[in-house]
Amino acid sequence: MDRYLEQNIKDIISKYPGVGDILNEYKIGCTACAAGTCRLKDIVEIHNLPGPEEEKLMGRIALAISPEGGLRVPKSSRKAAAPSGGLKYSPPLKRLVDEHALIKRLLALIPRFVAGVDLGSEEGAGLARGGLKFIRAYADRYHHAKEEEILFKYFDAELDVIKAMLRDHVNGRAHVKAAEEALAAKDGAAAAEHFLAYRELLTEHIKKEDEILYPWMDRNLSLKQVGELFNKFNEADEKFEPALIAECEAVVTGLEKLLGAAGISVKA
Ligand SMILES: [Fe+2]
Ligand SMILES: [Fe+2]
Secondary structure, three states: OHHHHOOEHHHHHHHOHHHHHHHHHOOOOOOOOOOOOOEHHHHHHHHOOOHHHHHHHHHHHHHHHOOOOOOOOOOOOOOOOOOOOOOOOOHHHHHHHHHHHHHHHHHHHHHHHHHHOOOOOHHHHHHHHHHHHHHHHHHHHHHHHHHHHOHHHHOOOOOHHHHHHHHHHHHHHHHHHHHHHHHHOOOHHHHHHHHHHHHHHHHHHHHHHHHHHHHHHHHHOOHHHHHHHHHHHHHHHHOOOHHHHHHHHHHHHHHHHHHHHOOOOOOO
16 A cells, blocks of 8 residues: 555546545545645645544555455554544634635625626726725735745645645636736626636635645644744734725625625625
């Protein structure tokens, strides 16, 4: 089994499609991942399954690769069970999760926004630009900057998981730019398309960070590094205008009210 643990997951799945089905059952979405360059052993490590669960998963993968049962399944050294009562984060990572909450409130509004607002009109484009301002200031300059310039620097830049997260940020920026250009061209349909694509991309991205990446990072950061991160996040936040944060929060609250007032439920 050891040689398969070192292999790229996409190669394993293309040769043994049953492995992809097994990973999907465990909600490990390698079949849908565009990169798919992680090694099997990294995938098992990053998802932090409790030891017996990990051994069961590896046993099934071994059988999918070699149905005659010729592969020896390694014993898991993992003691930790998945935490009960929700995920627990260190204070700096908890702060990023809290920032995700505000971003998710905006993302939740996008389908109703594009369905209920004429993005080709001046008024509609003005509202949409408010949303773009929030994305650029809060999601990108405030939140993604802390990830890219501080948090991710604590990990190997060559890790696939870090590269995949950075690629999502880049693709998100491309949708924002394209949406802005579409608004300028009064092309409401194209703007709507990019808003919806951004929503889909960032919703998945945040889910991966909250449920997989940040817990894995927390498991790999020392106490000293957690303290450093906390201080560096404070310094980064201090450089950000408090009025701008308040303005960003007001954009989301304002849009929630507006869509509610238009007779569209604000609750997802
Ligand atoms: Fe991110
Ligand atoms: Fe994030």
